[in-house]
Amino acid sequence: MAERSxxxxxxxxxxxxxxxxxxxxxxxxxxxxxxxxxxxxxxxxREHVQALERTLARAGRRNPRASVPSPELTAALRDRRSFxxxxxxxxxxxxxxxxxxxxxxxxxxxxxxxxxxxxxGAAHVVALKDSLGVFLVN
Amino acid sequence: xxPSLTRREALGxxxxxxxxxxxxxxxxxxxxxxxxxxxxxxxxxLLALERASFAAYGACLEVLRxxxxxxxxxxxxxxxxxxxxxxxxxxxxxxxxxPGRSAEEYERTFPRLRTAADALxxxxxxxxxxxxxxxxxxxDLPDLALRNAAAGICSDxxxxxxxxxxxxxxxxxEGPFVTGAL
Numbered sequence: 001m002a003e004r005s006x007x008x009x010x011x012x013x014x015x016x017x018x019x020x021x022x023x024x025x026x027x028x029x030x031x032x033x034x035x036x037x038x039x040x041x042x043x044x045x046r047e048h049v050q051a052l053e054r055t056l057a058r059a060g061r062r063n064p065r066a067s068v069p070s071p072e073l074t075a076a077l078r079d080r081r082s083f084x085x086x087x088x089x090x091x092x093x094x095x096x097x098x099x100x101x102x103x104x105x106x107x108x109x110x111x112x113x114x115x116x117x118x119x120x121g122a123a124h125v126v127a128l129k130d131s132l133g134v135f136l137v138n
Numbered sequence: 139x140x141p142s143l144t145r146r147e148a149l150g151x152x153x154x155x156x157x158x159x160x161x162x163x164x165x166x167x168x169x170x171x172x173x174x175x176x177x178x179x180x181x182x183x184l185l186a187l188e189r190a191s192f193a194a195y196g197a198c199l200e201v202l203r204x205x206x207x208x209x210x211x212x213x214x215x216x217x218x219x220x221x222x223x224x225x226x227x228x229x230x231x232x233x234x235x236x237p238g239r240s241a242e243e244y245e246r247t248f249p250r251l252r253t254a255a256d257a258l259x260x261x262x263x264x265x266x267x268x269x270x271x272x273x274x275x276x277x278d279l280p281d282l283a284l285r286n287a288a289a290g291i292c293s294d295x296x297x298x299x300x301x302x303x304x305x306x307x308x309x310x311x312e313g314p315f316v317t318g319a320l
Contacts, residue, residue, distance in 0.1 A: 040309060047314035099293050102276055103285030111276045115289060116315045119269055119296030123311035126300035130310065136301040137212035138294065 006110060007059045009101040013114070014052040015067065016094045021045040023073055023087060032076070032083040037131060041087075041124055048117050055110070081132060088128045095121035171232030177279045178233040181224050184288075185235060187271055188221040191264050193244035198257035206254060206305045210261060213298045220291050227287060258306045265299035269316055 024042035027033040033041075056062075076086030098118035105111045126136050172178035195214035202210055225235040251257045272292035279285045300310040 040311075044311060044314040051315075095293060099289045100286075103282055103289045108277050111285070112273045113315065115273045115276045115292055118289070118293055119273075119299070119316035120311050120314055122293050122296030123300035123303075123316070126297060126304055127310035130304050135209070135212070136297075136304060137209050137216070138297050 004104075006105050006107055007056060007061045009104060010052055010056050010059075010110075011061065013094075013097060013101060014049065014056065016090075016097055017045055017048045017052060019067060019070075020087075020090055020094060021049055022069060023083075023090060026069065026073065026077060027083050027087070030077045032078075032080055033087070034080070034131065037127060041127065044120055044124065048120070051113070051117075084128045084132050088125055088132075091121050091124045091128065095125065171234065172228075173232075175280060176231050176233075177281060177284045178228050178231045180275055180278060181228050181231075181284070182233070182236050184271060184275060184291075185221055185224040185228065186238070187268060188217050188224060189238045190244055190247075191268060192217045192221060193239075193241055194248055194260065194264055196241070197245065197248050197251055198261055201251050201257045202254050206258060209301050209305060210257070213261070213301065216294055216298070220294065223287065223291070227284060255306070258302055262299065262302040262306065265295055265302055268295045269299055273316075 021042060024033065024038055024045060028035065028038045028042060072086060076083045095118055098114055098121060102111050102114035102118060105114065125138075129136050192214055195210055195217065198210050199207060199214070228235045249256070249260065251260060269292060272288050272295055275288040276285055276292060279288055296316060299316070303312070304310050
C-alpha cells in the first residue's frame with residue numbers, strides 16, 4: 001500500500017478532532033458533562049481543529065466534510081458517566097492516531113506540534129478519568 | 139530588594155539541574171557500534187533522563203502518601219519500562235547503553251523534598267522536561283521505527299504530566315498544545 005502524504009494524514013486527524021469537538025458541544029448542550037470541564041476540553045479541541053485547518057490550507061487542501069453524529073454519541077449523551085466513558089474512548093483513539101501519524105510526517109517540523117497535540121489528548125483522558133474517579137496513570 | 143526565588147522556581151531549577159546532570163559528561167555516550175547519525179546518542183540521552191527520573195521518583199515516594207503515592211509509584215514503574223525499552227533500542231543499533239549512575243549519585247542532584255506538594259511540583263517539572271525531550275526526539279530521530287517508539291513513550295509522559303497536575307488540583311492540560319503549536 002502506498003505511503004500516505006502528510007496532507008492525507010492531517011485530514012484524518014482533522015476529521016477526528018471535528019468529531020471530538022462535536023461531541024463536547026453536544027454534551028454541553030445536553031448537560032452531559034460538567035460545564036467547566038466540558039468548556040475546557042471543547043476549547044482545546046477547537047484550537048486543534050483551527051491549527052490543523054490552517055496547516056492544511058497552507059498545503060492548498062480543503063477541509064474534509066464534517067460527519068453526522070454517531071449512534072454511539074447519541075446513546076452516550078444520556079448521562080455524564082456514560083458520556084465521560086465515550087469521550088475517553090474517542091480521545092484515546094485520537095491520541096493513538098497522533099502517535100501513529102506524527103512520526104510518519106515527511107515534514108519534520110510537523111512532528112513536534114502533532115506530538116504536542118497528542119500529549120494534550122493524553123491529558124484530556126486524565127481529566128475524564130478524574131471526573132469518573134478512576135486511576136489516572138495508564 | 140533582591141529578587142526572591144519561589145519554591146516552584148527552585149524545584150524547577152532542581153529538575154533542570156537533574157536533567158543536566160543526567161545527560162552531562164558523567165554518562166558517556168554509547169561506546170561502540172552504531173553509525174553516526176543512527177540516533178543512538180539521542181536515545182542514550184533519553185535513557186539517562188529516564189533513569190534520573192526513576193531515581194527522583196524514589197525520593198518523591200518518601201514524602202507522598204495515599205492516592206498520590208500510588209499514582210507516582212505507577213509512573214515510576216512505567217519509567218523503568220521506558221528505560222528498558224530504550225536500552226533495547228540502543229543495543230539493536232549496535233550500541234552499548236550508557237552505564238548510568240548509582241542511586242546516591244542521583245540523590246545528590248535532587249532538591250530537598252519536604253512535603254507532598256514539593257514532590258508533586260518536582261514530578262510535574264520532571265515530566266514537562268521529559269515531554270519536551272521526547273517531542274524533540276520525535277523531530278530529530280532519523281528512523282521511523284525509532285520515532286514510533288519515541289511517540290509511544292511521549293504519550294505516556296503526557297499522561298504522567300497530566301496526572302501530576304491533577305494531583306495538585308490543576309487542570310490536566312495547561313493548554314491545547316503541551317509545547318509548540320502548529
